[in-house]
Amino acid sequence: MIRFLLNAVEHQVENTDPSTLLLAYLRDHLGKTGTKEGCASGDCGACTVVLGELFAGELRYRAINACITPLGSIHGRQLITVEDLKQGPVLHAVQQAMVDHHGSQCGFCTPGFVMSMFAHLKTHDSPDREEILESLGGNLCRCTGYRPIVDAAVHMYDPATADTFSEQQVETIAALEDIAADETEIELSHSGRRYIAPRTIASLAKTLQDNPDARLVAGATDLALEITQGLKEIETLVFTGRVPELLCCDDQGDKLLIGAAVSFSDCKDLLCSSWPQLKELIERLGSLQIRNQGTLGGNVGNASPIGDMPPVLLALQASLVLRRGEASRVIPVEDFYLSYKVTALQPGEFIERIEIPKPTQGDWLQAYKVSKRLEDDISAVCGAFNLRIVDGKVAAAVIAFGGMAEIPKRAGQCEQALLGQPWLQSTIDAAMAALQQDFTPIDDFRASADYRMQIACNLLQRAFLAHTLPPSQLQVTEYA
Numbered sequence: 001m002i003r004f005l006l007n008a009v010e011h012q013v014e015n016t017d018p019s020t021l022l023l024a025y026l027r028d029h030l031g032k033t034g035t036k037e038g039c040a041s042g043d044c045g046a047c048t049v050v051l052g053e054l055f056a057g058e059l060r061y062r063a064i065n066a067c068i069t070p071l072g073s074i075h076g077r078q079l080i081t082v083e084d085l086k087q088g089p090v091l092h093a094v095q096q097a098m099v100d101h102h103g104s105q106c107g108f109c110t111p112g113f114v115m116s117m118f119a120h121l122k123t124h125d126s127p128d129r130e131e132i133l134e135s136l137g138g139n140l141c142r143c144t145g146y147r148p149i150v151d152a153a154v155h156m157y158d159p160a161t162a163d164t165f166s167e168q169q170v171e172t173i174a175a176l177e178d179i180a181a182d183e184t185e186i187e188l189s190h191s192g193r194r195y196i197a198p199r200t201i202a203s204l205a206k207t208l209q210d211n212p213d214a215r216l217v218a219g220a221t222d223l224a225l226e227i228t229q230g231l232k233e234i235e236t237l238v239f240t241g242r243v244p245e246l247l248c249c250d251d252q253g254d255k256l257l258i259g260a261a262v263s264f265s266d267c268k269d270l271l272c273s274s275w276p277q278l279k280e281l282i283e284r285l286g287s288l289q290i291r292n293q294g295t296l297g298g299n300v301g302n303a304s305p306i307g308d309m310p311p312v313l314l315a316l317q318a319s320l321v322l323r324r325g326e327a328s329r330v331i332p333v334e335d336f337y338l339s340y341k342v343t344a345l346q347p348g349e350f351i352e353r354i355e356i357p358k359p360t361q362g363d364w365l366q367a368y369k370v371s372k373r374l375e376d377d378i379s380a381v382c383g384a385f386n387l388r389i390v391d392g393k394v395a396a397a398v399i400a401f402g403g404m405a406e407i408p409k410r411a412g413q414c415e416q417a418l419l420g421q422p423w424l425q426s427t428i429d430a431a432m433a434a435l436q437q438d439f440t441p442i443d444d445f446r447a448s449a450d451y452r453m454q455i456a457c458n459l460l461q462r463a464f465l466a467h468t469l470p471p472s473q474l475q476v477t478e479y480a
């Protein structure tokens with residue numbers, strides 16, 4: 001059985017197909033059709049709902065895409081849908097702002113926008129245009145145009161009135177604490193399919209040993225697409241998001257430890273505390289909804305050649321702590337990827353955490369993503385450059401790319417062409433020539449092979465300029 005709050009009232013689910021996604025449950029089982037299906041793949045935001053969850057004893061709200069959320073993963077949370085906002089005849093401040101600023105035409109995208117705005121309002125004290133744009137980056141509108149919607153978001157703060165969610169906060173926290181205190185292991189099963197959510201690492205390890213064909217699921221932002229787009233039937237899903245070790249997010253002095261089930265939204269600040277340059281890359285990974293759900297462990301475990309974080313982790317020489325039964329081993333991220341979508345994981349083995357050595361003095365990291373759209377788009381090429389220049393010479397160079405090979409991969413020849421050489425344009429020219437030996441990229445619908453190679457060379461050039469020129473001389477124009 002799973003338990004969650006449907007707005008203010010506890011709701012329990014059993015005897016339901018465990019591969020049911022939250023959107024289908026809302027619309028088909030509960031008749032709550034306010035939440036829309038646009039793409040069923042996390043791209044359009046029409047299905048945005050808000051989850052309230054306990055965090056450090058407080059309630060925090062996050063927007064997610066219901067179309068790619070397994071029903072089981074909302075156990076222990078408060079689910080708020082667009083139907084919950086209006087109180088009797090009175091529109092919520094967010095809805096009223098949309099009316100006042102003409103933020104809706106056909107209305108299909110509107111519930112999703114309203115829920116993203118609602119989550120933003122509940123987590124920000126005052127309007128900030130950049131932050132509003134970030135919150136709305138995962139919502140698409142085909143007819144209104146975005147200016148009236150952004151205007152509505154800016155003005156939803158006037159008048160700043162408390163809503164029922166604030167008024168009921170104490171009761172909501174008490175109800176969520178009651179569910180959290182329930183030690184029972186969560187399992188949903190129906191028609192031969194199972195969803196299991198272990199609470200301890202030992203139980204997770206045993207579940208996987210007993211069910212070596214089970215699929216691990218964290219944020220489901222990759223895996224759910226196998227269900228909604230690939231129409232796959234997955235017999236056993238094992239959720240990682242309740243195991244404390246997989247939710248750790250610690251600075252250990254010389255390294256960062258990030259549990260495999262930590263979402264991007266939850267590890268962004270820790271990563272940026274050591275590498276502020278990663279902020280832009282992380283904020284371009286999917287949309288806010290995707291970053292609220294998707295995890296670093298899922299990004300690594302998915303083994304996509306175009307995932308954004310593997311090149312960064314390669315460049316930072318990160319390691320993975322893998323666990324199988326009682327046994328743990330540590331391997332460099334570099335040894336994890338074997339061939340297209342094939343990893344070093346043994347049957348029943350899983351990623352427990354990612355360990356990233358912190359920079360030492362003089363280390364300099366840059367990571368760049370090139371994609372067709374600025375927001376909510378997968379990379380054509382992603383390059384990460386970890387360099388140390390001492391006395392005008394390259395003392396260390398670890399460079400990795402995504403989108404250039406069947407796995408995320410280091411550029412060994414390019415690194416060798418840089419090492420020990422003077423940090424000059426002539427060295428970069430030689431390193432660009434060496435880069436051509438490292439990779440034989442492919443043509444696909446994201447980019448041609450020639451374009452990929454050109455971009456990889458250009459990113460190296462850009463890293464050189466970023467290191468060499470004062471920021472005022474480095475003018476970069478972003479095309480959305």
Ligand SMILES: Cc1cc2nc3c(=O)[nH]c(=O)nc-3n(C[C@H](O)[C@H](O)[C@H](O)COP(=O)(O)OP(=O)(O)OC[C@H]3O[C@@H](n4cnc5c(N)ncnc54)[C@H](O)[C@@H]3O)c2cc1C
Pocket residue numbers: 041042043068215216217218219220221222223224240260261284285286287290293294295296297298299300301302303306307308309349350351352376377378379
């Ligand atoms: C609209 C959209 C936009 C996206 N944009 C980007 C983008 O810009 N950049 C990018 O890199 N990705 C992007 N993605 C892909 C996805 O969001 C990321 O790869 C994310 O990090 C996956 O994490 P998750 O927790 O959702 O993984 P899940 O979907 O839960 O799992 C992914 C895979 O990893 C495995 N796995 C999960 N946890 C573990 C573990 N502990 N040990 C071993 N294996 C495990 C699962 O079995 C599965 O095979 C996007 C996805 C969508 C839907």
Ligand code: FES
Pocket residue numbers: 036037038039040041042043044045046047048065066067068
């Ligand atoms: S329906 Fe498009 S993001 Fe969910």
Ligand code: FES
Pocket residue numbers: 103104105106107108109110140141142143144
């Ligand atoms: S109002 Fe029609 S899609 Fe946004």
